[in-house]
Amino acid sequence: MDKKSKCRFKGNQDGEIYINDLLLVAKWIAASLTGELTDDEYHLLEKWRLQSEEHQQLYERMQNMERQKLTREKFASFNKLAGWDGFREKQKKDRRKSLRIRIMNYAAIVLLVGGVFYFFAGNESKKLSDREPVSVMPGKPQAQLVMADGKLIDLVEQTGVIKGENVLIHNTRKQISYEDVVHLEEERVVYNEVRVPRGGEYQVKLSDGTLVYLNSLTRLRFPVLFSGQTRVVELEGEAYFEVAKDVEKPFIVKTGTYDVQVLGTHFNISTYEEESTVETTLVEGAVAISGEGIEGKIVLKPDEQFVFDRESGKCGVKSVDVSYFVAWKDGKFRFRDVRLEDIMRAVERWYNVQVVYEDESVKNLRFGFNMSRHETIEPLLNIFELNGKVKINKEGTVLKIRQGR
Structure with missing residues (x-):
């Protein structure tokens, strides 16, 4: 394909963005998920993301795909004896090994979905993004x-x-x-x-x-x-x-x-x-x-x-x-035998969500865990649901909690 081939995106200043630029955007998104994004790249990625609603939807779509995959991997192979932090380090290494593959995958998504946005602007593009639930990002x-x-x-x-x-x-x-x-x-x-x-x-x-x-x-x-x-x-x-x-x-x-x-x-x-x-x-x-x-x-x-x-x-x-x-200072959630309601107040502040208790009795259930607070909210919610005591329904940024089995 010619270097100057381009794909139009609604919302850009001139309505156009070069494919080479899209590959770069894909690289930045992939690097952001492995913690390898520089300050300059962060600012450029944020500028691109804020250019239009379509860019924001693409950004969330790709991050959601990666986060959901990571969540499944964690809970499929999490070793309690090794601990969460050790497992996180292994995950980071594995993700860095496949960084180049992920970049190309994200680039393909940018190009493909970008074309869809061009042909189906406005409400149609919103319907596309609604097919997948959007993760609640950490603070x-x-x-x-x-x-x-x-x-x-x-x-x-x-x-x-x-x-x-x-x-x-x-x-x-x-x-x-x-x-x-x-x-x-x-x-x-x-x-x-x-x-x-x-x-x-x-x-x-x-x-x-x-x-x-x-x-x-x-x-x-x-x-x-x-x-x-x-x-x-x-x-x-x-x-x-x-x-x-x-x-x-x-x-x-x-x-x-x-x-x-x-x-x-x-x-x-x-x-x-x-x-x-x-x-x-x-x-x-x-x-x-x-x-x-x-x-x-x-x-x-x-x-x-x-x-x-x-x-x-x-x-x-x-x-x-x-x-x-003091764990919060080091980017961690650490709780031991703490009431669910007390934990959830910290969750509300950090993830900027609202918690609704459909069953008041669950407030006094006690939990303990140790995990990074720089994850999306889904791994945290899975921890609460693992023992079956509670069921949490996420509707956007509202968490509805009721008794489990």
Whole structure:
């Protein structure tokens, strides 16, 4: 076929795209499924995907085919003794071996379905995509930055260097860094805020070097430069802190319920409004907790968790396996003997779905598992259904749960 042969796609700026470009798009999609997509390729793929509804449907169609195949492979040969993580590594190696074959398969689909879109535009193309259920994709790095003047910046769209008041903010696709800050002579504190939506996560490196991992549905407000005798930030949602040590300036996290004060340490705070408790889990170092209803200060040691019950106003400290409470930071779901309703609240936030209980009794069923949270939602739902206690019907982004057998 001539190099300049082309296939028309509805929605492009000029209505045309070269076949060589389609092969490149197929390569990017295949690479995205094996984790080998570069930042530049990611941006080009996103630009192509957002050009038209047809491109979006093609993208979802090809990803769905691959995800469904992977799900079947996993549950056909999953070895409990080897563990999920080991199995995932094997799957990645197998998928990379066949990357070239997959690229050609995807390219053929792009060309074939692209031609179908050309001849059957509008409603007909939508009917084609409706034949296969669309997977619910996992969360990904996405957030908004609120500047001191109230300006909103989409951190996915605007990468590189962002100019703020007295600060140059460096933004990758997953982290913003406040390392180039102009020291002001006057004692004026300039605040920024990062908001992470449902289905998102992001990292913030503060001006003192502290690294903060933000989970879905989380807000962090902080000064672009810490001044005075303390370093104070405000948190709603969930975050993991790796605090840079500064013995002269304690680091304080205000949760709206209580304050957590540290000098330099690693810890996790969960303060979601929809949860009945507020939890601080210490990984290393030491933290002091103070607030209304707390006598003096409560000091935590590593592997301890402070729990405040919003309903009763009671609080306490207990020993825990911290890995279950910080696994989200490392891209994992880890639960042990946890109520289904509690697990599903985390699922709703990460996958941006709605859970409907057709049978209230299933809320108290308890589950435990360990898996990557960067999978589509289908493997997770299969885990719940394996023991037959529940049945989950997925209708778009709505999960309807009832009793199993």
